[in-house]
Amino acid sequence: MKKLLVNMIVILTMLTCSFYDANAIEKNDSEIKNLYREESQVVTVFNAKGKDIYITNDDIHLMAQIVYAESCAEPYEGKVAVASVILNRVKDKAFPDNVEDVIKQKAAFSCVKDGKINVKPDEYSFRAVMDALRGKDPTGNAVFFYNPKIATCSWMKNIAKKNNKKIGNHVFFVVN
Numbered sequence: 001m002k003k004l005l006v007n008m009i010v011i012l013t014m015l016t017c018s019f020y021d022a023n024a025i026e027k028n029d030s031e032i033k034n035l036y037r038e039e040s041q042v043v044t045v046f047n048a049k050g051k052d053i054y055i056t057n058d059d060i061h062l063m064a065q066i067v068y069a070e071s072c073a074e075p076y077e078g079k080v081a082v083a084s085v086i087l088n089r090v091k092d093k094a095f096p097d098n099v100e101d102v103i104k105q106k107a108a109f110s111c112v113k114d115g116k117i118n119v120k121p122d123e124y125s126f127r128a129v130m131d132a133l134r135g136k137d138p139t140g141n142a143v144f145f146y147n148p149k150i151a152t153c154s155w156m157k158n159i160a161k162k163n164n165k166k167i168g169n170h171v172f173f174v175v176n
Contacts, residue, residue, distance in 0.1 A: 051097070053090055055133060059099035063129045064121035066109055072122070074168035079124055081139045081167050083132035088143045095143070107153075139165055142172035 063086055071082045089095035089102045096102050103109060109117070139145070140163050146156045147169045161173040 053097065055099060060126070060129055060133075061121070062103055063099060063132075064125040065117050065119055066103055066112075067128050068119050068121040068125040069116045070109060071168070071170070072125075074170065076124060076128065077138050078168035078170055079128035080131045080136055081142070081165075081170070081172055082145065083129045084137040084139050085142055085145055085172065087132055088137070088139070088141050092143050138167060139172040141174065143174055145170045145172040147171075 063083055066086065067079050067082045071079045074082075086099060086102055089108075090097060090099060096105060103117075104112060107113060142163065142165065144156070144161075146153070148157070148171055149169060151157055160176040161171075162176050163174050165172045
């Protein structure tokens with residue numbers, strides 16, 4: 001009888017803890033989804049190339065997928081940097097003028113090329129995108145980045161770079 005009572009107490013304790021942990025996780029996810037919903041209505045982010053650039057819910061989600069796929073093991077600053085590169089390209093005349101076309105441009109992001117873009121972004125990826133949209137850019141207006149330890153693209157390795165900024169394992173830069 002004593003053993004049965006102890007086992008029931010242990011089971012009830014485990015169930016109670018699991019319930020509270022699940023509620024905490026659900027609450028945290030809910031806050032991120034609310035942040036995403038509230039801040040991701042179509043917004044005029046900036047004026048570039050002589051026109052307003054609008055960011056949609058789909059753009060934010062796509063950017064978060066890129067951020068997660070390209071920088072999931074990087075520090076938070078590196079995640080913001082990846083999101084900033086996307087926005088810097090949208091503003092640069094040498095690139096398409098919207099987020100989706102920048103991301104899907106041929107050979108622009110390795111995770112698109114190898115199919116690793118189809119990921120579920122975490123809350124940090126969404127937060128990094130939102131910080132970049134608010135104007136935070138730790139790259140100094142970089143439009144390229146790569147990981148010199150694993151890069152296979154000879155162009156990326158050999159191109160003359162300026163304004164190099166190392167964040168985590170990535171180097172962010174513009175070309176001469």
